Amino acid sequence: MGSWFDYTVNGIVIGNIYALLSIGLALIFGVANLINFAQGSVFTVGAYLGWTAIHYLHTPLPVTVLIVAVGSGALGAAIERFALRPLHQRSRIAVLLATIGVSLVLDQTLQLIFSAEPRAMPSQLPDWRLPIGGVTIGAIDLVIAGFGVTAAALLFGFLRFSKLGWAVRATAQDPDAARQMGVDIDRVNVAVFAIASALGGVGGLMVGLFYHSIDITMSFDATLKGMVAMLIGGLGNVPGAIAGGLILGLSESYGVALFGTSYRNLFAFVLMILILVAAPNGLFSWRRELPPEPMTGTFLAPSRPLGLPRGALYALIAAAALFPLVWNQPYLLQTLTNVLLMALMAFGLTLISGTVGQISLGHAALLAIGGYASGLLALDFGWPFVASAPAAGVITALLGTLLVLPALRMTGHYVAIATLGIGEIVALVILNWSGLTRGPYGLSGIPAPSIGSIELDTPRALYWLTLALVVLFGSLQGRLLESHLGRTWRAIRDDEVAARAYGVEPLRYKALAFAFGGFGAGVAGAIAAHLYSYINHETFNIQLSILAITVVILGGLGNVLGAVLGALLLVGLPELLRPAAEYRMLIYGVALLVLIRYRPQGLLGTA
């Protein structure tokens, strides 16, 4: 009994922090209808700004908070003005990608300035601790709770009573109508980003003070947890975000109490999926809201795909096939093999996200299933590669479709967040299901790919194998897109209601797309597993999912050739940038931003 009280106190303490993370995200989502992936980076910038102020200027806490709020607020305004505004009215998905690019640039800049080593955050608060039950709370816990409540109250007052606040709410309800009523939307957006970023930055400072240390890897986790908390409270609902943070904190704490620490995140993501299925508008939407605006149609920028004449395509394939005979350079071939593997992965995703319009942020989970399926079949049952890889494709198609079933009825951002959650659940199940997957040890000693008795262990053989699969899956997908199936998929994307009116059952077709995409991803995962010989639950992680969606968006949604081009750029570019050493990921981020800026509809356009 006593312990349950302790778990509750701990849950509230950590929930306060999640609340802080999600307020900013919710505010931006409410107004700009955007999941801001850069929010976590702004949070980390805030932490480092605070550290700098305390370390060099020895500022007292209120002054530090002020410096951090102003600094991060200015950063937020700059992000809106220079990275996101130029993309307005062009493509909503490009804006999402731009926030990923901004996040990359911010994280890398911080790392170059401050190095990756964690830093001790000097304590600025009295050192007393108040025993409550069997645990204690300290001054910082109270400050964080006080800050959260104060920030929410100020925000509430601002939205309710100030003129700019009215403009913000009007824009959130209907940007076009607000513009017609004379609201300066640009000003509203800048204000919203500045406020959300100031809150995020101060949140970073508080969390740094709470843990007594800060490091640059805080960003991603902060975005992830903030997103889950926001979703529990209802997308874009600011007071809901605070409650969502507390609920997430409590459920994690109880999850640890019941199942142990390794189940903590699993518990959080399962809760998120349950809420998505049962109450997609969050737990705190009393009014029945309009169904979320589909990302399809409006989500895609109008553009004509750039095609390639058939002859040129054949010539290109022939050149790619013959090229290693002329230039057998293993490093280059390995890089190209990685590019082709990424293209194979992106085919399925460009079908799901581009052609059918279901933005998936959990695609790497399909590779993980395929990799583990083929690896385990080979290791435990001695299956040859030619049998285990296709079997992995089938298993992934079945399992992947089954897993994604709860997300099929959702639309827009909900699909994105649900697939992200499902992806994390798959990784955590792999980690915790030691009996099947060997848990954290991963699979080692997976044999190299082979056909019959021929081992495909040279870079050239692996290159040809992946090239053959890319050509096979690419042409298959191309044919599918031209068939009635392709037309039906595009019809669902462009207008689900109209498609339904024509007698199309969207769920079945969506499931079909996931099955086809899952098969390709499963085979790609299998090849990767046999290529690396060692995989674990982190080999196919969420960063890979985000890279894959970046490839798809950059190449042009739904565009098969675009997926290959996107893979070539995004996998090849970091290799080309090798001489830049520590600077390469920064340059990569900037290049990504520039590409989105000038080709928001993707390099080869939407197919």
Next chain:
Amino acid sequence: MSLNRRSFLISSVAVGAAGLTAGRSLADEPIVVGVSGPLTGPNAQYGAQWKDGFDLAIDQINAAGGPPIQYVFEDSQSDPRQAVTIAQKFVNDPRIVAELGDFSSTASMAASPIYNRGKLLQLGITNSHPDYTKGGDYTWSNCVSQEDEQPSLAKYVIEGLGRKNLAVLHLNTDWGAASKDRFVKSAEAAGAKIVATEAFQPGEHDFRSTLVRVRDANPDAIVLEAYYADSAVILRQIRELGLKQVVAGVGSIYSPKLIELAGADANGVYTQSYFFSEEPRPEVKAFVTAFHAKYGKDPDWFNATAYDGLIFISRIARQYGSSREAIHEGIGKIKDLPSVVFGDTAFDPVTRRISGPHFVRLIVKDGRFVIWDGVKPETN
């Protein structure tokens, strides 16, 4: 930081230039070592620490005369995809005679088949995963396997500190799980009881609820199988929660950073290390002095093991020749390798690791690591 980044760029430019000059004279042709490790991404701090160690080794080798040595550091982000690409690059770059790294076992073990097929020595400088050197005849490590370290830690906690009911907190990675499993085995064999094991994810920062679970299991010692950054956060929260148990940790928590991050809450923590910067061995003293002169801070084990790795390659090359095959032949044969971490040492050609490592038992007292005085802590 900025200083050694510049020196790195200079050395990599120098390597590039050396590759271009057509007529290479044999006498002062530099030995080039490839390094695959994280310079960006979540593990970038360890890559930076390696570089501090490498640069110091290079200064000393090149100042001492003999064949100069250089390294090419390729950023893998500890990502297996990039590590295999780098492996292909190194294997097919004739200048490179040996490879050091990668950092994570995922990345290192993914690259091992390529190094083994390409017959290029892969020397893991931080790979304590017990399966790492099983990757092949060309995969070696100067890092002690958890197979050796954990029994020693168990002995320290049970016999040295007199604890019997242990709670283990471990990182939920292959490294952490391997460490935990070996610790539990040794501890149970020695008659201790494991009352709780809790696995946490890398990047986890909140341990309060975990520690309530640990508290309810009533241990008389808490054992940490984690790196120093996570351990510092755990130590803070152990004390904030008011837990009074003895805390002991695996050697990877030994770093000046632990004390910097955990502050006074690090006091009283027990650990063991085969490298301790205040150990009175002359080679340690010389290394610490030189490191301090170059960087103005104390080295930790990551610096020392990287330094050792490069010195080893240089020694082997001097004795057995600087071709790939000569270095691979030499690593199993060479005796009396000068090592900061191990003293004079040698590789065991069967396990392909350092044979017979010794550990120094440490405790944190008044914000410093000192050698443990052998006094058992009072029972709590």
